[in-house]
Structure formats: C-alpha cells, structure tokens
Amino acid sequence: MKSPQQPSARGRPRTITRERIADAGIEIGLPNITFVGVAAALGVSHMALYKHVPSLEELKRLVAEEIFSRWQIPQACGKGRGGLKDYLIAFTTSVRVFVKAHPGLTRT
Secondary structure (H helix, E strand, C coil), rough: CHHHHHCCCCCCCCCCCCCHHHHHHHHHHHHCCCCHHHHHHHCHHHHHHHHCCCHHHHHHHHHHHHHHHHHHCCCCCCCCCHHHHHHHHHHHHHHHHHHCCCCCCCCC
C-alpha cells in the first residue's frame, strides 16, 4: 500500500533558510557581512532576506551562533598526570585556531 503523498507547495521553492543564511554569512565573514552581500550569495533580494532576519545585528548574531554550534571543542580525557595540562593546551590551541578562522567573533 502506498503512503499518501503530501500536496506540493504552491509558488517557488523556499530558497532562504536559516542554515543557508548562516552558511552564506560564514563564507562572507562576520566583519564583512551586509544584507546585500548575504542576499547576493543566496541569489535573492535583500528585501526578501529582511523577511527572515529583521536587522543586521540579528543577522550577525545568527551567523555567530551557527559558528559556535559548529565548533568542535576538544573532549577532556583524564588519563595520566598531565591530563589536565594536555587538555588545556589542546583547548587553548583550539580556541586560537577557531578565533583566527572566524574574525569578528571577538573584540580586538
């Protein structure tokens, strides 16, 4: 028996999603984000983008939150005497690489 199919949505397929907005913003970089730039990267008008994100500050917040959610924080392993020291070195190295990869996340 076939499962009932969902009726297709009317109009154009949705091209603006929070994930695509975040991807475009990450690609552009936080210091360089503009509504026009992100909209161009998505292939939509900046007015269409305003329907999903109300302000430039909110756009930057959305992108920053996504950057942080994708960060792979090193996991602690408590083996040996140098466990904490080794972890702190790995963690600080991870933070340094993360901040350098995403300028604009921290104040200089």
